[in-house]
Amino acid sequence: MHITIDETKCCGAGQCVLAAPTVFDQREDNGVVILLDADPPEDQYAPVREAAAVCPAALIEVHE
Amino acid sequence: MSSNPTVVIAGASAAGLSVAEGLRRGGFSGRLTMIGEEVHLPYDRPPLSKEVLSGAWPDAKTLLREPGVFTQLDIDLRLGTRAERVDTAGRTVTCSDGSQIAYDDLVITTGVRPRPLPGTEGVQGVHVLRTLDDAQELRSVLDSHPRLVIVGAGFLGAEVASVARTAGADVTLVSDIQSPLSDVVGAEIGELLLQAHIEHGVHLRTGVKVAAVTHRDNQVTGVELADGSTLPADAVLIAIGSIPNTEWLAGSGIPIDNGVICDEFCRALPGVWAAGDVASWHHMGLDARLRLEHRTNAAEQGLAVARNILAADNPTPFTPVPYIWSDQYDLKLQIYGQTRAADTFAVIDGDLAERRFVAVYGKDGHVRGAVGANMIRPLRAARTLVADWAPWSRIEQGAAV
Numbered sequence: 362m363h364i365t366i367d368e369t370k371c372c373g374a375g376q377c378v379l380a381a382p383t384v385f386d387q388r389e390d391n392g393v394v395i396l397l398d399a400d401p402p403e404d405q406y407a408p409v410r411e412a413a414a415v416c417p418a419a420l421i422e423v424h425e
Numbered sequence: 426m427s428s429n430p431t432v433v434i435a436g437a438s439a440a441g442l443s444v445a446e447g448l449r450r451g452g453f454s455g456r457l458t459m460i461g462e463e464v465h466l467p468y469d470r471p472p473l474s475k476e477v478l479s480g481a482w483p484d485a486k487t488l489l490r491e492p493g494v495f496t497q498l499d500i501d502l503r504l505g506t507r508a509e510r511v512d513t514a515g516r517t518v519t520c521s522d523g524s525q526i527a528y529d530d531l532v533i534t535t536g537v538r539p540r541p542l543p544g545t546e547g548v549q550g551v552h553v554l555r556t557l558d559d560a561q562e563l564r565s566v567l568d569s570h571p572r573l574v575i576v577g578a579g580f581l582g583a584e585v586a587s588v589a590r591t592a593g594a595d596v597t598l599v600s601d602i603q604s605p606l607s608d609v610v611g612a613e614i615g616e617l618l619l620q621a622h623i624e625h626g627v628h629l630r631t632g633v634k635v636a637a638v639t640h641r642d643n644q645v646t647g648v649e650l651a652d653g654s655t656l657p658a659d660a661v662l663i664a665i666g667s668i669p670n671t672e673w674l675a676g677s678g679i680p681i682d683n684g685v686i687c688d689e690f691c692r693a694l695p696g697v698w699a700a701g702d703v704a705s706w707h708h709m710g711l712d713a714r715l716r717l718e719h720r721t722n723a724a725e726q727g728l729a730v731a732r733n734i735l736a737a738d739n740p741t742p743f744t745p746v747p748y749i750w751s752d753q754y755d756l757k758l759q760i761y762g763q764t765r766a767a768d769t770f771a772v773i774d775g776d777l778a779e780r781r782f783v784a785v786y787g788k789d790g791h792v793r794g795a796v797g798a799n800m801i802r803p804l805r806a807a808r809t810l811v812a813d814w815a816p817w818s819r820i821e822q823g824a825a826v
Contacts, residue, residue: 372752373757374721376748379805387801387802388801390799391757391801392757392801414443414446414447414724416724417748418469419469
């Protein structure tokens with residue numbers, strides 16, 4: 362799995378951090394997403410797919 | 426479900442797309458048809474009143490998925506056609522192009538449309554903002570730096586005021602509530618928003634109703650208020666809420682009352698589901714009937730419906746912590762849970778005056794909502810209080826957030 366993001370679309374909702382906190386974080390000042398791990402381990406696949414699905418800006422792309 | 430089941434999704438926006446992707450991701454290999462009234466590929470609506478209206482984004486950036494994704498997911502996407510009728514006994518949907526589609530499961534994601542202000546239909550210069558086409562129209566009007574009167578100070582009205590003012594329009598925001606969003610976030614934060622708009626040069630007329638929109642030769646000339654005053658206008662935006670698109674379901678047996686009435690699983694009838702702005706469902710955690718017109722809910726509820734379709738014998742109640750955000754000037758307001766009709770309010774971090782804060786809302790002795798501005802991590806901690814429906818006494822004891 363490889364993750365790409367378009368952070369210019371980010372609205373700072375933080376739904377990705379709630380779904381997969383070891384893969385995503387947010388900047389403290391504006392809440393914009395930080396991708397901590399673009400190639401996450403297998404135990405994170407399901408949470409990452411969830412994060413991509415619920416992202417309200419549809420900015421997380423998961424390549425599998 | 427039959428061996429090669431068909432799911433028909435009526436409505437091709439965020440909720441519908443979420444259903445389709447959730448089904449495929451969950452292993453659904455049957456036929457998947459998505460019907461959309463607009464001709465555009467599924468696109469995102471929150472940027473319409475923000476980055477699209479300001480011109481910061483090209484329209485294409487609102488596309489929710491690359492065009493190729495629909496082929497990859499084997500979605501029969503029928504755009505520019507409307508679901509017009511449903512026969513729940515025969516399980517067929519009839520579309521505006523005359524086609525009939527049989528379904529095993531139908532998901533209603535037809536959304537809402539702007540509530541019109543009576544007497545303004547067809548008047549030139551009167552705008553609503555729901556679709557990409559609406560946003561393009563309003564954006565072209567802003568280019569001429571018009572006198573813009575916005576009727577309604579909810580999320581849409583307040584956001585457009587912010588963008589239009591920044592674009593150089595002369596903006597008046599009119600509302601029967603006392604301050605922007607005060608019905609949602611309460612008087613304290615409403616007042617803060619009011620001040621922010623005033624600082625940016627927006628004229629505020631709050632606590633007053635609109636009597637009429639005036640026009641001459643079918644061109645809008647102004648807005649007449651109930652106090653007798655008139656606001657001259659080159660353009661008027663009506664932002665007074667929305668109406669669920671459910672008329673096409675009349676006579677189908679699907680229960681309708683301010684949206685599609687669903688149970689806790691987002692199911693309206695056997696084989697009929699709803700998600701997104703149009704869906705009214707019973708939230709078991711809050712023990713309340715909710716219909717949320719918010720982007721995050723569209724994605725989460727679409728996903729929940731997909732899962733429940735795939736696990737029809739063992740569905741899961743949909744019990745999200747609702748989430749909304751709103752951008753106005755440099756203020757990013759984030760809202761979790763239920764803040765309307767709260768009976769208690771407390772700022773638990775930061776300071777309202779600095780426009781950097783976390784506030785919580787309680788009802789009947791429990792935390793039900795939280796609002797934050799420019800405090801990302803502390804707000805996420807406060808979300809836990811909302812999700813746990815924490816007793817209000819924890820706030821009084823200075824809950825560690």
